[in-house]
Structure formats: C-alpha cells, structure tokens
Amino acid sequence: MPSPGLGLAPADTLATRTYAGLLAAQFLAAFNDQAIHASAMFFAINTHTLNEDTAIALMPILFYAPWALFCTLAGYLSDRYSKRNTLVVWKFAELGICAIALFGFWLGTGGGHGHAGAWVVLATVFLMGTHSAFFVPAKYGIMPEMLQPHLLSRGNGLLESLSFLAVILGTVSGGVLSFVFLGREANIGIILFFLALVGALASLLIRWVPAANPGLVFPRYLYGPLYRNLKLLLTSRTLSFAVIGIAFFTFIVAFMRATVYMFGESQNPRWDELKTSVVVGTVALGVGLGSPLAGWLSGRKVELGLVPIGAAGMIFGCVLAGFMLGYIPGLVTCTIVIGICTGFYLVPLFTLLQYRAPKTSKGDMVATSNFINVTGAILASLMFAGLVKGTKKAGFLPEVPVTDSVATGTLEKREMIRGRPVYFQVGDLTVGHPPTAQEKRLHVWDHLFGSKSGPVPPDIEIDRSVKVGDEVVVKYYQIGEVEHYELRPVSEPMEAEYDARPLPQFLFFGAGLMTFGVLVVLRSRVRDLTERGITLIQTTLFGPRFTPEGLASVPGDGPVIVRIETTDPAAVRAIRSAVDRYVVVFEPKTVNAAVLDEARAVLNRGDVVGVMMDAPGAVPFAEALDGLKIDVRSEERVLRFGSVR
Numbered sequence: 001m002p003s004p005g006l007g008l009a010p011a012d013t014l015a016t017r018t019y020a021g022l023l024a025a026q027f028l029a030a031f032n033d034q035a036i037h038a039s040a041m042f043f044a045i046n047t048h049t050l051n052e053d054t055a056i057a058l059m060p061i062l063f064y065a066p067w068a069l070f071c072t073l074a075g076y077l078s079d080r081y082s083k084r085n086t087l088v089v090w091k092f093a094e095l096g097i098c099a100i101a102l103f104g105f106w107l108g109t110g111g112g113h114g115h116a117g118a119w120v121v122l123a124t125v126f127l128m129g130t131h132s133a134f135f136v137p138a139k140y141g142i143m144p145e146m147l148q149p150h151l152l153s154r155g156n157g158l159l160e161s162l163s164f165l166a167v168i169l170g171t172v173s174g175g176v177l178s179f180v181f182l183g184r185e186a187n188i189g190i191i192l193f194f195l196a197l198v199g200a201l202a203s204l205l206i207r208w209v210p211a212a213n214p215g216l217v218f219p220r221y222l223y224g225p226l227y228r229n230l231k232l233l234l235t236s237r238t239l240s241f242a243v244i245g246i247a248f249f250t251f252i253v254a255f256m257r258a259t260v261y262m263f264g265e266s267q268n269p270r271w272d273e274l275k276t277s278v279v280v281g282t283v284a285l286g287v288g289l290g291s292p293l294a295g296w297l298s299g300r301k302v303e304l305g306l307v308p309i310g311a312a313g314m315i316f317g318c319v320l321a322g323f324m325l326g327y328i329p330g331l332v333t334c335t336i337v338i339g340i341c342t343g344f345y346l347v348p349l350f351t352l353l354q355y356r357a358p359k360t361s362k363g364d365m366v367a368t369s370n371f372i373n374v375t376g377a378i379l380a381s382l383m384f385a386g387l388v389k390g391t392k393k394a395g396f397l398p399e400v401p402v403t404d405s406v407a408t409g410t411l412e413k414r415e416m417i418r419g420r421p422v423y424f425q426v427g428d429l430t431v432g433h434p435p436t437a438q439e440k441r442l443h444v445w446d447h448l449f450g451s452k453s454g455p456v457p458p459d460i461e462i463d464r465s466v467k468v469g470d471e472v473v474v475k476y477y478q479i480g481e482v483e484h485y486e487l488r489p490v491s492e493p494m495e496a497e498y499d500a501r502p503l504p505q506f507l508f509f510g511a512g513l514m515t516f517g518v519l520v521v522l523r524s525r526v527r528d529l530t531e532r533g534i535t536l537i538q539t540t541l542f543g544p545r546f547t548p549e550g551l552a553s554v555p556g557d558g559p560v561i562v563r564i565e566t567t568d569p570a571a572v573r574a575i576r577s578a579v580d581r582y583v584v585v586f587e588p589k590t591v592n593a594a595v596l597d598e599a600r601a602v603l604n605r606g607d608v609v610g611v612m613m614d615a616p617g618a619v620p621f622a623e624a625l626d627g628l629k630i631d632v633r634s635e636e637r638v639l640r641f642g643s644v645r
Contacts, residue, residue: 012148014155014158017205021202021205022146025091031173037063037125038173047114048114048465058122062122067374067377071368072368076219087203090131104123114465142206145212149551150300154296156347157291157347160291160347177191230368237556237607238556241349246373248518249376251514252514255383268480279328279335282332286338294306294343300548308529310345315516318515319509387503387510400477402497411424411487413468426474461484473488528582536577546637554579561629562630567614571634572610582608586609588621591621
C-alpha cells in the first residue's frame with residue numbers, strides 16, 4: 001500500500017505536506033480574490049467610472065460569470081489530469097492577473113487615464129473569477145483524494161475556516177488599501193502580485209495525485225456534459241440537496257455583501273472604503289469561526305442536522321440586523337452571528353457533495369455545481385439592482401431636492417486628507433476648512449475608532465478627473481442635517497439623488513425571508529431535517545454521542561433496507577441522523593401486505609427503510625423487500641454499518 005504522504009492514497013491525518021500546501025495556496029487565492037474585488041469596486045467609484053449602485057451590482061456578475069462560461073472545461077481538466085497540476089498552473093496564472101491589475105491601477109493614476117485604468121482593473125475581477133472557476137473544482141475534488149472519508153468534515157471545516165479568514169482579510173484589506181493608497185493605487189497591485197507569488201510557491205508543496213479519469217475524452221459538444229451532470233445532480237436526492245443548498249449560499253453571500261456595501265453608501269455622511277469593508281468582513285469572520293466548529297460537531301460523518309440550525313440562525317441574524325442598523329456594534333454582532341450560522345449551514349453541504357459525487361468525476365460535479373452557484377450569484381446581483389431601481393421608481397426611496405450650479409467656475413483651491421476632499425473654493429463659494437497638521441497625521445486606527453465630536457462636516461465629492469484650475473459645476477443637496485457638495489466637469493450631466501437610508505433594513509428583512517424559503521425547499525428533500533437538528537442539539541448538550549463506522553456501505557441512491565440491531569432509542573435516532581437520506585423505521589410484528597406496500601412506497605420515492613430486528617416479524621419483513629441490505633449494530637456508542645447482499 002502506498003504511503004499517504006506520497007499522495008497516492010488518502011491520508012488518515014490532517015498533518016500532511018499536501019494538505020498544508022493546499023491550505024496556504026487556497027488562503028492566498030481567496031485573499032487576492034476579495035482584495036481585487038473590493039479595491040476594483042472602490043477604484044471604479046472613486047474614478048467616477050461607475051456609480052455606487054452599478055459598481056456594487058456589477059462585481060458579483062464579473063466574478064461569477066466565468067464559473068458558468070467555463071464550468072464544463074474546468075470539470076474536464078480537473079478529472080482528466082492530476083488535480084495537483086491544475087492547482088499549480090492556476091496559482092501561477094494568478095501572477096499574470098495581478099500584473100494586469102497593477103498595470104490598470106498605474107494607468108488610472110500615474111498614467112492619467114482614470115476611466116481606462118478602472119476598466120482594466122475591473123477586467124481582472126473577471127479574470128480572477130476565471131481563476132476560481134478552474135481552481136475550485138480541483139480544490140474540492142482533491143479533498144477526497146487526500147483525506148480519508150471520516151476526515152472530510154473536519155478537513156472541510158478547517159479549509160472553509162481559513163478560506164473565510166482570507167475573505168475577511170482580503171475584503172477589509174481591499175478597503176484599507178483603497179483608503180490608504182487613494183490616488184496611489186499602483187501600490188495595491190504591487191502587494192497583490194507579491195502575495196500571488198507566495199501562493200504559487202506554496203502550491204508546489206501539494207504532492208502529485210493521479211488523474212481521476214485519465215481516459216476521459218474531450219466532449220464533442222462543450223456543454224453536453226453540463227446537461228448530463230445537471231440531470232444527475234438534480235435527480236439524485238442527496239446530490240440535489242447539496243447543490244441546491246450550496247447555490248443558495250452563493251446567492252445569499254452575494255446579496256448580503258451588496259446589502260452591507262449599500263448600507264455604507266447610504267450612510268449620512270457616506271462611509272469611506274475602510275469602514276464599509278470592515279463591516280463586510282465581519283460576515284466572513286463569523287463563517288471563519290463557524291466552519292471549524294461545524295467540522296467538530298460533525299464528528300466522523302456528514303452532519304445534516306447543522307443545516308437547519310445554520311439556516312434558522314441566519315434568519316434570526318438577518319431580521320435582528322434590520323432592527324440594529326442605527327446601532328453599529330449591534331449590527332456587527334448580528335453579521336458575525338449570520339456568518340457563524342452560515343458556516344454551520346455550508347460545511348455539511350460541501351462535504352456531502354464531495355462524499356456522494358462519483359469518484360471518477362468529482363471535479364466535474366463540483367464544476368457543474370459551480371454553474372448552479374453562478375445562477376444564484378448573478379440572480380442575487382440582478383435582484384439587488386432591480387430592488388434598488390424599483391424602490392427609487394416606486395417612491396420608497398424619496399428623491400432629494402438638488403440645487404445644481406450652486407457655483408460654476410474655476411476650482412481655485414482644494415485640500416485632501418488621505419485622498420478625501422475636505423475643503424474647496426470655487427469662485428465666491430468656500431466649503432470646509434483647510435486641514436490642520438494634526439488632522440493630516442490622523443492614523444487609520446484613529447480614523448476608524450477615534451471619537452467624533454462637534455458639528456458634522458459637509459460631505460464633499462470631487463470627480464477624480466477634476467484638477468485645480470479646471471472649470472467645474474458644484475451641485476448641492478442636503479440629507480438630514482448633512483450638507484453634500486459634488487464637483488464635476490462642466491461637460492458631465494447632473495444625476496438625481498435619493499435618500500437611501502431606509503433601503504438596507506428592507507434588504508436585510510428580505511434576506512431573512514429568502515433564507516426561510518430555501519429552508520422549506522431543503523426540508524422537502526430531507527423530510528426529517530428539523531428532527532436531525534433537534535437530535536444534534538440534544539446529543540451535543542446531553543449525550544450520548546455515537547461514532548458511526550462503515551457509512552461508505554450506505555449508497556446515496558437506490559433501494560436500501562437498514563436492519564437495525566439495537567433497541568436503544570438514542571441509538572436509533574443516531575442511526576437516522578448518520579444516514580444522509582430520510583429513514584422510515586418499521587417495527588413489524590407480522591408480515592402484513594399493507595405494511596409491505598407502505599415500505600415499498602418508501603423505497604420507490606428514494607428514501608430508506610429501517611427495520612427494527614427485535615420485532616417478531618422483522619426477518620421475513622426485511623427479506624421480502626428488494627434492495628441492498630445494511631446491518632447496523634450499536635456497540636459501546638459506536639454504530640457499525642455493514643452491507644450484505
């Protein structure tokens with residue numbers, strides 16, 4: 001038997017070079033994904049290439065569109081060749097993408113072509129999405145090839161925890177770097193290129209694994225396998241449960257990210273990149289905390305009981321966040337709770353997909369799942385954009401009276417603090433005051449957490465293309481007690497302004513309602529989903545907890561009869577919870593035709609029949625049913641599964 005360390009057999013420990021290399025490569029890939037995502041969005045807004053609504057809605061579309069376009073090709077390459085090679089190739093491709101981002105940042109600042117540079121950087125969001133479209137199927141597909149099945153939940157928990165830690169740091173860093181290097185964004189590109197280089201070197205630690213299906217022929221019709229895989233995923237009860245749940249996760253993450261960004265943009269005065277990114281990152285912080293806890297609670301099996309617990313927590317967090325918008329510490333607490341519960345929800349679904357996908361096409365299945373995820377993410381972006389526009393047209397967001405051309409003339413003076421305008425003079429109009437030496441020395445930490453006192457200063461926006469000496473138009477409007485001034489070139493038309501402060505509450509409530517709807521759908525696929533959650537809570541708090549062994553003998557589809565050789569009610573509940581399909585338990589006293597028909601109906605609809613073998617008619621009842629027989633014994637709080645023909 002080859003040694004696990006050679007990468008030719010799944011390891012029975014997480015302490016391997018391959019797993020460590022995967023964690024490091026994935027961490028830095030996720031960090032750069034989110035850092036480019038956030039910094040590109042703020043760069044497009046700050047250069048006035050896109051307005052806030054469009055930039056927020058466009059980012060998920062740019063990032064996730066390649067997942068749909070290249071899903072079949074990504075799955076083919078992942079299964080046809082060694083997944084290690086796929087991971088390494090795309091980590092080195094990330095170097096080129098970051099180099100393009102560096103060029104775009106320089107073009108938009110030092111090169112003097114703000115709009116062109118912004119579009120180059122926006123293009124790298126699409127390219128990083130392409131990177132992820134090929135990297136993710138190999139990443140998740142290689143997990144069952146490097147770890148034994150009983151380690152998948154814990155391995156996925158740690159992988160997701162570090163991934164979302166990277167998401168936190170990447171999201172926050174994208175805002176921090178945009179704030180610190182405003183006007184000097186080329187520095188962001190240099191930092192991201194260096195991190196991509198470190199990640200590429202880390203990927204070389206991953207040991208070679210053989211191709212899952214080296215004889216796989218390139219499809220005659222590129223999207224033909226997509227149709228076949230979709231049919232398999234959506235007709236298999238266990239796989240459809242996983243992909244529907246994961247697709248909603250992608251949907252809600254995209255929707256919640258846009259909601260929090262919109263919350264920052266709707267503040268009065270508007271939040272800068274730093275504050276907004278910190279709050280966005282708290283959701284990922286929660287997922288980073290919840291994922292390893294979910295792996296620990298799962299033990300040695302796929303714990304579907306975590307799904308309803310996570311969904312219920314997400315609903316509670318979204319609704320409570322809607323009431324906490326005026327109290328930032330409370331909002332941050334809610335977003336962390338949402339993240340923790342999202343980790344509970346996500347880990348068992350990814351583990352189930354890896355566990356039940358066919359061995360020779362795990363990468364292809366993950367890639368097809370990504371196609372479904374893309375549908376969710378793009379739908380979230382389109383829904384978000386539609387809701388924002390719809391609420392404006394319907395009058396839900398009141399239009400703010402605007403005084404255009406409150407001043408027209410030459411921009412004579414302006415002063416900035418960390419790239420933000422705080423003072424300007426156009427003709428006879430002077431707004432703000434020149435910053436003091438102490439204000440100019442303000443550190444990022446003081447800016448974020450320092451106490452604010454005195455009157456609220458006016459909110460000033462100046463088009464990035466405007467320089468001292470240019471002819472400008474000054475627009476004025478007021479929201480609440482805050483005065484807003486916008487300076488634009490005389491050639492640009494005026495845009496309407498709206499008071500968007502009521503919108504985030506509506507979006508948070510909507511996210512909670514949508515989560516409830518998906519929980520109902522998932523419960524229709526696994527009808528005892530709620531009971532599994534209750535059983536998990538009871539056994540975690542009060543015990544006893546059973547350790548399942550031999551679960552691989554229980555197939556994901558087809559007729560299965562589980563012969564239960566225990567009378568312990570807790571063990572029976574643990575057996576039903578351990579099997580990732582709905583189990584209907586029978587305790588036949590005699591072989592009754594009506595009860596047999598009921599059991600056959602259970603098998604025909606794709607569920608599992610459990611037979612209490614201590615019942616007088618159990619043996620002939622079980623033998624009368626056609627299907628794979630699975631024996632389950634409870635020994636010292638260990639559930640032992642074994643199949644018999």
